[in-house]
Amino acid sequence: MTTDGAGAAASRPGPGPAGTPGVDAHGPEATSVRLWLVRHGETEWARDGRHTGRTDVPLTDRGRQQATALRERLAGERFVAIRCSPLSRARETLELALPGATPGLDDDLMERDYGAAEGRTTAELRVEEPGWTSWTTETAGAETIDEVGARTDRAIARAVAAGRHAAERDPCSPHETPGGAVLVVAHGHLLRILAARWLEQPAGFGAQLVLGTASLSILGSERGRPALVRWNS
DSSP states (O other): OOTTOOOOOOOOSSSSOTTOTTSSTTSTTOOOOEEEEEEOOOBHHHHTTBOOSSSOOOBOHHHHHHHHHHHHHHTTOOEEEEEEOSSHHHHHHHHHHSTTOOOEEOGGGSOOOOGGGTTOBHHHHHHHSTTOOTTTSOOTTOOOHHHHHHHHHHHHHHHHHHHHHHHHTOTTOOOSSSOOEEEEEEOHHHHHHHHHHHTTOOGGGGGGOOOOTTOEEEEEEETTEEEEEEOOO
């Protein structure tokens, strides 16, 4: 379920989620939407390397400073839509980075449910199970990586639809096809998986996409194919 009540994306051919530029790039659903991804600022658990899924851990003082520092980096862009996880660490990051913003809250942008790994570090878990990794080890009560991937597919489809809808109503839109910049504020593993799916890769490809707190990344396209325009900056 999503906070704003949007439905699940319809299925379509191709390996990527609906709305990405890699499928039917020149068809009636072509889009120039770019997703600006912001990971929330530092929390105590993020600082200590503890898996933080649905536990609503607040930003640290440093995390709030990081979020405020994003303000200058975002100020020059006109976002046609803003999407955000409903968890407080993401919402506070957005409030500090872009004061006055009115986001669409999407439950599919919440961080992965880590089940029995919640609040624990990889080092602690490897004492019990050598070689444990959140990306490949089955963990009691946790969402699978592919389940998170399915959520990000829906989140991408909604973000692109929001961007297209806003741009279609904007007579000043500079793009030949409907689109614009959509800001997405969420969480580390969630955004890594979202980026993997944008690139038409399996959700597990996100393991290779490192993402720091309060980082800025941009997903777009080149010659009609999905691309990383900027990552972890």
